[in-house]
């Protein structure tokens with residue numbers, strides 16, 4: 001089961017702490033542009049430091065690039081499927097629209113996926129904070 005307790009999807013989809021899956025990962029929602037997908041310093045629930053080193057999330061742009069390419073392929077496939085006459089220009093605008101709408105979410109997703117490559121779920125991580 002991919003949605004079972006402890007699965008990385010429980011961290012990635014709601015954009016929550018990769019260690020306890022409860023604490024918030026971002027300062028604000030991806031669509032709040034004042035703090036545009038800014039990652040918090042640490043988890044309020046388990047105390048996990050989200051950044052292992054300065055500019056830790058720089059690497060997440062590779063993930064964002066991958067998601068971006070997947071989105072372009074998907075948008076092209078959908079526009080090819082819905083329109084009887086395939087138009088390169090229409091597809092291009094559809095991709096631009098999809099990027100503009102989903103861009104902030106992709107950015108947030110890329111960061112939480114990146115974080116999940118380095119941190120993993122711990123069953124009692126909430127209690128770790130109290131003991132230390």
Ligand SMILES: [Zn+2]
Nearest residue numbers: 017020043046
């Ligand atoms: Zn946490």
